Amino acid sequence: AAGVIQSPRHLIKEKRETATLKCYPIPRHDTVYWYQQGPGQDPQFLISFYEKMQSDKGSIPDRFSAQQFSDYHSELNMSSLELGDSALYFCASSGRTSGTYEQYFGPGTRLTVT
Amino acid sequence: KNQVEQSPQSLIILEGKNCTLQCNYTVSPFSNLRWYKQDTGRGPVSLTIMTFSENTKSNGRYTATLDADTKQSSLHITASQLSDSASYICVVSGSYNTDKLIFGTGTRLQVFP
Numbered sequence: 001a002a003g004v005i006q007s008p009r010h011l012i013k014e015k016r017e018t019a020t021l022k023c024y025p026i027p028r029h030d031t032v033y034w035y036q037q038g039p040g041q042d043p044q045f046l047i048s049f050y051e052k053m054q055s056d057k058g059s060i061p062d063r064f065s066a067q068q069f070s071d072y073h074s075e076l077n078m079s080s081l082e083l084g085d086s087a088l089y090f091c092a093s094s095g096r097t098s099g100t101y102e103q104y105f106g107p108g109t110r111l112t113v114t
Numbered sequence: 115k116n117q118v119e120q121s122p123q124s125l126i127i128l129e130g131k132n133c134t135l136q137c138n139y140t141v142s143p144f145s146n147l148r149w150y151k152q153d154t155g156r157g158p159v160s161l162t163i164m165t166f167s168e169n170t171k172s173n174g175r176y177t178a179t180l181d182a183d184t185k186q187s188s189l190h191i192t193a194s195q196l197s198d199s200a201s202y203i204c205v206v207s208g209s210y211n212t213d214k215l216i217f218g219t220g221t222r223l224q225v226f227p
Contacts, residue, residue: 004157042203042217043158056214090157102148103215105157 002027004093004106012112013081021076021109025093031055032074033103034066035090043090049074081113116141118206118218126224131194135221137187137204145207149178149189152201152220161189161202194225 005024013019025032031050035043036059045058049068060066063081068074078085088110092103118139127133139147146165150158162171162178164187170179175198177190191198204218 042219045215088155092157102160102163105150105159107157108155110155 004091004104006089006091006106006109008109009107010110010112012114014114015081015083017081017113019078019081019111021078021089021091021111023074023076023091023093023106025072025074025091026095026104029093029095029104030072031094032068032072033092033094034060034074034076035092035105037088037090037108039087046076078111083113086111086113116206116208116216118204118216120202120204120218120221122221123219124222124224126226127194129194129196129225129227132190132192133194133223135189135191135202135204135223137189137218139185139187139204139206139216139218141185141206141208141216143208144182144185147178147180147187148205148207148215149176149187150203150205152203154200158203158205191223194223196225196227199223199225 007022033048034046037043046060047066048056052068064078066076088108090108091106094103121136148163149161152158161176162173164171164180166182175192180187201220201222203220206216
């Protein structure tokens with residue numbers, strides 16, 4: 001069965017650079033969530049989109065922005081990167097329209113800021 | 115404050131043994147509770163999901179229980195295998211018809227031969 005796809009899987013950036021993470025949800029899923037997981041920590045919810053509109057906002061820094069496109073894939077844009085942004089970034093998807101609230105997580109993108 | 119607490123923080127067991135992980139939550143209103151398995155550096159994988167009306171749910175060697183009155187859940191792993199070594203995260207959904215998840219801090223399980 002198709003799963004959530006994230007790219008890239010690993011990314012190394014320097015301080016003050018920008019990064020773009022991509023998420024491709026499970027086919028027919030209309031909702032995408034972004035999470036940030038620091039070393040040894042539980043995932044922190046950043047932001048979610050439903051039908052290309054922002055549906056909920058968590059602890060996403062102002063330096064980050066995200067959007068969901070017409071094909072339901074989503075991109076998380078991160079600017080002015082800081083050392084503390086080094087983390088695993090997970091994307092999850094669900095099929096809210098079909099009443100499926102179960103979130104399926106992608107494999108994550110490991111971002112290292114040096 | 116909505117919180118999900120798990121115990122123990124870490125656990126070491128021998129292959130073939132059983133173990134039980136605990137989860138207490140203070141989330142209200144309560145919609146459902148999920149247990150996820152997360153291998154190091156990978157995305158969480160759902161093991162079970164239970165609504166307030168469900169007391170127990172099994173998925174292979176994993177059995178989850180839920181007591182909505184005491185706001186407690188447990189995950190029992192039977193006949194552990196080396197591949198069970200992972201973090202187990204209890205996650206509570208705090209509202210009806212929404213998908214906001216509140217994560218516990220997880221239990222790190224290590225299974226040794």
